[in-house]
Amino acid sequence: MPDGGHAPVLLEEAVAALAIKRDGTYVDATFGRGGHARRILDSLGREGRLVALDRDPAAEAVARSWREPRFSFHRARFSELDAVLDSFGIGHVDGMLLDLGISSPQIDDPERGFSLRADGPLDMRMDPSHGTSAAQWLAHATERDLREVIATYGEERFAQQIARALVATRARQPIVRTRQLAAIVAEAVGARPRRDRSQDPATRTFQALRIHINQELEELALALDRALPRLASGGRLAVISFHSLEDRIVKQFFRRHAQPFGGDPRLSRLPIAAAALPSPGLKLIGRAVRPREAEVLANPRARSATLRVAERTQAPLA
Numbered sequence: 001m002p003d004g005g006h007a008p009v010l011l012e013e014a015v016a017a018l019a020i021k022r023d024g025t026y027v028d029a030t031f032g033r034g035g036h037a038r039r040i041l042d043s044l045g046r047e048g049r050l051v052a053l054d055r056d057p058a059a060e061a062v063a064r065s066w067r068e069p070r071f072s073f074h075r076a077r078f079s080e081l082d083a084v085l086d087s088f089g090i091g092h093v094d095g096m097l098l099d100l101g102i103s104s105p106q107i108d109d110p111e112r113g114f115s116l117r118a119d120g121p122l123d124m125r126m127d128p129s130h131g132t133s134a135a136q137w138l139a140h141a142t143e144r145d146l147r148e149v150i151a152t153y154g155e156e157r158f159a160q161q162i163a164r165a166l167v168a169t170r171a172r173q174p175i176v177r178t179r180q181l182a183a184i185v186a187e188a189v190g191a192r193p194r195r196d197r198s199q200d201p202a203t204r205t206f207q208a209l210r211i212h213i214n215q216e217l218e219e220l221a222l223a224l225d226r227a228l229p230r231l232a233s234g235g236r237l238a239v240i241s242f243h244s245l246e247d248r249i250v251k252q253f254f255r256r257h258a259q260p261f262g263g264d265p266r267l268s269r270l271p272i273a274a275a276a277l278p279s280p281g282l283k284l285i286g287r288a289v290r291p292r293e294a295e296v297l298a299n300p301r302a303r304s305a306t307l308r309v310a311e312r313t314q315a316p317l318a
């Protein structure tokens with residue numbers, strides 16, 4: 001495992017999917033501990049270049065320790081891609097990787113507040129120097145907002161009961177620790193039949209809060225939007241997602257840009273000769289890739305991963 005314990009998921013598959021040109025310019029928008037970044041650098045020649053981003057200061061500390069002239073790092077959100085590329089004087093790139101979600105070191109450090117097993121402050125920010133922590137949000141959110149976030153981002157069917165329990169608890173004491181939150185959720189869900197008995201009853205609530213606090217789905221949608229015009233013709237975009245909400249955004253974005261008229265069913269029924277249709281800006285490369293059984297056995301975090309890949313065509317963007 002590279003620096004600090006994150007086993008990169010779908011490593012071979014994702015780097016192969018980028019079809020790396022030795023003198024190309026690439027972006028790893030989710031550096032983490034640099035597992036994918038290292039492999040990309042290994043595939044590049046002397047003239048190649050890799051720009052990495054991560055919003056997490058711990059990821060930045062690892063990246064800054066790399067002594068590698070072909071590599072540069074910027075602490076930024078991936079929605080800030082344009083500003084980062086502009087600051088390096090880069091117009092177009094030959095490929096970009098997004099390996100979504102959080103890294104193992106983020107989960108494993110109780111002080112970050114992502115873990116429902118080890119007790120720690122309820123923070124959950126990938127960049128703890130900005131924005132609102134989970135504890136701050138839980139202190140003020142309305143019961144309705146709590147329910148909606150937990151139901152939507154956690155796909156939790158007991159969201160109503162959990163939201164009510166959170167509001168009742170915070171009237172007596174602030175909710176500020178991870179184990180405290182896990183216990184409140186477990187009690188609210190009680191003996192109700194759960195979909196997955198092997199899963200902690202608070203797993204979905206933790207996922208929901210994390211997605212909300214870090215605006216993960218908004219960030220993903222913006223990142224895809226920013227990435228597309230930055231791809232050179234033939235440039236690849238590879239995205240590894242970890243749950244169905246993320247995967248749906250990626251799948252729909254790829255489909256929209258890989259079909260004439262953005263795949264609008266009303267327009268695609270018009271009697272227009274195929275040659276006269278506008279050419280789409282992206283071409284899908286293969287089907288969705290899932291990890292092999294051996295990888296899931298070695299790294300349970302890979303279990304829910306899906307890799308999707310698309311290539312920029314020569315067509316102008318609409």
Ligand SMILES: C[S@@+](CC[C@H](N)C(=O)[O-])C[C@H]1O[C@@H](n2cnc3c(N)ncnc32)[C@H](O)[C@@H]1O
Binds near residue numbers: 032054
């Ligand atoms: C799954 S880890 C990436 C692991 C990495 N591929 C490796 O091999 O070590 C995801 C990383 O993306 C970062 N991240 C997630 N969302 C981000 C965003 N919107 N902007 C910048 N970084 C983000 C997280 O801080 C985390 O370090």
